[in-house]
Amino acid sequence: MMIECASQKSACAECSYEKFCFNKQSIKISGKEHYLKKNESLNLSEDKFKGLYVIREGALKAYKTDPDGNELIHGLYLKNEVYGYESIYKGEYFFSATALCETILCEISYPKFLDLLSSNSHLLDHLLHLMSHQLTFGAYLKSITAQQRLAAFILDLFSRLLIESSSLISFYLPLSYQDIGRYLGLATETISRIFSQLKKEKIISIENKCIQLLQIDKLKSIAEGFLIH
């Protein structure tokens, strides 16, 4: 039986950054749109910081390659989130950013962004809320056991994707197990084993990269303590 994944509709009206969008503002701050295919990169690393990227559709991973050639994934950026805040203070981009699936980005020029914020205090408050939220991402990466990390990660994705279609609590997993492992600091095999175990205990089910949460409470009790949302 196929699990029916909630579809991820795209509409500017649903975008958290709608208010920063040139379609809605007299000040035109969003200039470019970027369309990335799966595995295509923005290749920003070491580039001068110019602006932010709103993910309107799809998902990005931000990563560095260490001297041994391992890819260290520093962050995941999902639909309606923004990549680039981390780079403001340094004036350059730290990471390469690669699309995990078909992805649409809106580029926001930083100077124009500042203009807009200082002329509209509601927007400023809104932005601080968004950045504030982002500060809480990834708290579970400190959790000790692999099971806790993965459980917290799933719940994190779930809350960030905010998708609930009727009784089904399911969403599309936008990463490979390898990428999950790189993000959580665990081996691919460990991810696979834990998923198998969670499936056997009927806590989740996975089919075609579509993950369904069968027993959220159990998942939460596994992640216990490392959730802050």
Added chain:
Amino acid sequence: MMIECASQKSACAECSYEKFCFNKQSIKISGKEHYLKKNESLNLSEDKFKGLYVIREGALKAYKTDPDGNELIHGLYLKNEVYGYESIYKGEYFFSATALCETILCEISYPKFLDLLSSNSHLLDHLLHLMSHQLTFGAYLKSITAQQRLAAFILDLFSRLLIESSSLISFYLPLSYQDIGRYLGLATETISRIFSQLKKEKIISIENKCIQLLQIDKLKSIAEGFLIH
């Protein structure tokens, strides 16, 4: 022989948040000062979010107690840093905040903070730099081995305390090994063992909670890949 720790002078002029300070502004946004002794708490957890706390002197740990009674340290806030950003979006404080040593805090009212920011775009840019920086904290918590985590942690503290007194590269360690462990997700014994090892290899030395970096390069090569500063 005593290691001479660089002293941590206190002066508003050196404070990153000087420009938000009522001493320097016509708008009075910083109302209260708080003086905390070691182990004294702000006890904010579950309180309504009202404002931010600038650490003018000392250090804070932000933590939660999990159902098993373990203290999970979510963040460390050092001199010149601000505690409270994470709470903006939720409207309440997530954590209890406890002083790790004698600590002086300046409270910044959030509404007045917003007023000030929207009337001064230089301040806004400054703030975004500060928040941006904070987004990069703790990247090393994902590193796999305990040695990597601890090495990266030491270097992180060092860069955040920004203390260099002539040829000595040393600073006061504001936490117990137990707290370091809780922050890094490692057992106290592990912290102790790794410190012993680093001392034996003459990479660092520790005396009376004052830590001296004897071979920064070696420390960096241990932390390899997980440093982003």
Added chain:
DNA sequence: CGGCGGCTTGAAAGGCATCAACATAAGTGG
């Protein structure tokens, strides 16, 4: 002086990485 918390060190157990072999899926070119 005694008690207590923090640090140190040892021995044992357990969890995860690593290596390897295989299964399955996806992507490519003829």
Added chain:
DNA sequence: CCACTTATGTTGATGCCTTTCAAGCCGCCG
């Protein structure tokens, strides 16, 4: 559309690293 190739996921065996438990040490403070 199939044959081939490559990426991704699964499963088992082994070894290492970190936790846990236990005991002892040291400095601090009442």
